[in-house]
Amino acid sequence: MPRDNCIxxxxxxxxxxxxxxxxxxxxxxxxxxEVLTLVGGSGSGKTALMRQILGLDTPAEGTVRxxxxxxxxxxxQQIQNMRNRCGVLFQKGALFSALSxxxxxxxxxxxxxxxxxxxxxxxxxxxxxxxxxxxxxxNKMPAELSGGMIKRIALAxxxxxxxxxxxxxxxxxxxxxxxxxxxxxxxKTMKSELTFTIVMATHDLDTLVALSDRVAVLADKRLVALxxxxxxxxxxxxxxxxxxxxxxxxxTLRSNNSILNSIL
Amino acid sequence: MMPxxxxxxxxxxxRRVTGAKGISCVVVExxxxxxxxxxxxxxxxxxxxxxxxEPELRWDLTQVAHMDDAGAVLLWRGWGGHQxxxxxxxxxxxxxxxxxxxxxxxxxxxxxxxxxPITVLGKAVFLLWAHLVSLVILAxxxxxxxxxxxxxxxxxxxxxxSANLYRTGAQALGITAxxxxxxxxxxxxxxxxxLQIFGADIFIVNILGLSVIREIGPVLAAILVAGxxxxxxxxxxxxxxxxxxxxxxxxxxIPHSLRLILPKVIALGLAMPLVVLWTSAVALIGGxxxxxxxxxxxxxxxxxxxxxxxxxxxxxxGLGKGIACGMAIALISCHxxxxxxxxxxSLGAGTTNSVVTxxxxxxxxxxxxxxVFADVGLR
Numbered sequence: 185m186p187r188d189n190c191i192x193x194x195x196x197x198x199x200x201x202x203x204x205x206x207x208x209x210x211x212x213x214x215x216x217x218e219v220l221t222l223v224g225g226s227g228s229g230k231t232a233l234m235r236q237i238l239g240l241d242t243p244a245e246g247t248v249r250x251x252x253x254x255x256x257x258x259x260x261q262q263i264q265n266m267r268n269r270c271g272v273l274f275q276k277g278a279l280f281s282a283l284s285x286x287x288x289x290x291x292x293x294x295x296x297x298x299x300x301x302x303x304x305x306x307x308x309x310x311x312x313x314x315x316x317x318x319x320x321x322x323n324k325m326p327a328e329l330s331g332g333m334i335k336r337i338a339l340a341x342x343x344x345x346x347x348x349x350x351x352x353x354x355x356x357x358x359x360x361x362x363x364x365x366x367x368x369x370x371x372k373t374m375k376s377e378l379t380f381t382i383v384m385a386t387h388d389l390d391t392l393v394a395l396s397d398r399v400a401v402l403a404d405k406r407l408v409a410l411x412x413x414x415x416x417x418x419x420x421x422x423x424x425x426x427x428x429x430x431x432x433x434x435x436t437l438r439s440n441n442s443i444l445n446s447i448l
Numbered sequence: 449m450m451p452x453x454x455x456x457x458x459x460x461x462x463r464r465v466t467g468a469k470g471i472s473c474v475v476v477e478x479x480x481x482x483x484x485x486x487x488x489x490x491x492x493x494x495x496x497x498x499x500x501x502e503p504e505l506r507w508d509l510t511q512v513a514h515m516d517d518a519g520a521v522l523l524w525r526g527w528g529g530h531q532x533x534x535x536x537x538x539x540x541x542x543x544x545x546x547x548x549x550x551x552x553x554x555x556x557x558x559x560x561x562x563x564x565p566i567t568v569l570g571k572a573v574f575l576l577w578a579h580l581v582s583l584v585i586l587a588x589x590x591x592x593x594x595x596x597x598x599x600x601x602x603x604x605x606x607x608x609x610s611a612n613l614y615r616t617g618a619q620a621l622g623i624t625a626x627x628x629x630x631x632x633x634x635x636x637x638x639x640x641x642x643l644q645i646f647g648a649d650i651f652i653v654n655i656l657g658l659s660v661i662r663e664i665g666p667v668l669a670a671i672l673v674a675g676x677x678x679x680x681x682x683x684x685x686x687x688x689x690x691x692x693x694x695x696x697x698x699x700x701x702i703p704h705s706l707r708l709i710l711p712k713v714i715a716l717g718l719a720m721p722l723v724v725l726w727t728s729a730v731a732l733i734g735g736x737x738x739x740x741x742x743x744x745x746x747x748x749x750x751x752x753x754x755x756x757x758x759x760x761x762x763x764x765x766g767l768g769k770g771i772a773c774g775m776a777i778a779l780i781s782c783h784x785x786x787x788x789x790x791x792x793x794s795l796g797a798g799t800t801n802s803v804v805t806x807x808x809x810x811x812x813x814x815x816x817x818x819x820v821f822a823d824v825g826l827r
Contacts, residue, residue, distance in 0.1 A: 269483065281791035286554075296482075298489050299518070306521045309551050319552045327791045346482055346516035377543055378516060 197246035224402030230385040271342035277334040279326040311340040352384040473506040480519030496526025506534040520544035608711035616677040617719030628727040632734025657758035665728030670773035674806035678781040682802035685785025720774025721767040761825035
């Protein structure tokens, strides 16, 4: 693969918490325009890796480059530019509880200090419509909303500046199957309308099968497989055969016959 | 710092061309995205609205490479909130304008009632009443818990009481000593200067003894503890509410009042008189040091004269204040902690209210003691 097509490059990354080693020599390249899913068991460090890519934590060793630039040693303006091009959907939404739904989505736009209030209003209403939230909810506070609505509004906020790179941390965790399907459909629709790269951490096989172009599997402190779903399933590793070919995995994959045939 | 590939950094350009039949057309080229438009947004908006004033103009958007919502909204607003009569656009970009056409109107902002001063005042009165009622309920609950524990001494939460005793008492010794010592020094210094004028040096013992033991020690300790332990109690209960730990306790059948609130109230009721004693002692030492330096009164003389001029009832009064203030602080802090709702705003406001109320109540308790015990310990 051409190196310059990498939107995120992780090289030789080690993570340690005290004496506990989480990651050993992880290398990863996320290509522009793809949906990459990070999977792994609990405690395998999916969230830790994601936080390091986002620059929320610093790895013990190794480098992370986003848009070809290292995360550290940059001036304020460069970091701000980089941040404006990324959107993050946190697991619990992380809506600002002091701000209404409208103000939550408008905040990143206002912080740009380039858009006037009329334009922000149109954009916020557009984003709300995109995530199928009725305008009547715009003046509500996050505390008054259900979990599914919080997720969708958080997605609208993550998409506020039309980012090139979108991070989804457990996008369907805590949603009922119907809402979760709706959420996956929503991301698929947005992906077809806008061009952006998605990095997603999930446990949910349905979400994984429906959205991912490539899958990265974290187990035994390493990246044990990286490739399309078919390639990953054919990798010989205990975690992968448990995760994808267990009872739950087979049930999910049955809906996608071509992949199932490749394992049988 | 724009991406280099796919030519997605080419700027947005509006070009006006006149075709063969004299038909004017605006060709939009480049990228119609927020990242590319950036600082030029005002300039492009002005250009657009100028061009849009000609309704017969044709708009050719087929040369646009990338478009996003912000770019679409910019064009849309330039056209005056509707599509121009002649618009040529790539099919994948057509959806942006379709969505904009279907966009619902924003909800009207909430109107402020003209009678707001009255409603605000009314709400404040009701809120005060609600606070009083739930404080009384909480205190009553604690009494019932004590009654329950009296029958089953094995259920007394000793561990929680001792943990709270350590946190609110032992860990407060440093700060109360520092503040107490400094106040003692200041008080002694200022008083001794005045007394020297009248040659009444010896009365420094009366002034310091009475004021520190009866008044300053207890009030100082109570205010410090209210700020220190009160705020932490409120925040702790508030965070437990936010993280649903309180609900987890309830579904396990462990009442909050028994395991969380009663230990705090009892522990602070026990710790406060001790902290008061400590603060008063250190403040007196501070005063004594200055009296020795400033007036040449030896500390042995100071200590031997102290019991003669300050009745021991003043000490009991100070300790009594400590018990009352300690229990009141714990009760109020827990009350505000339990009222916190599961959002960050409420957590901040609750903690502030808790500390402000505790300190106010400490002063009120002090005033009540002063009136009720006006005839005790003073000669």
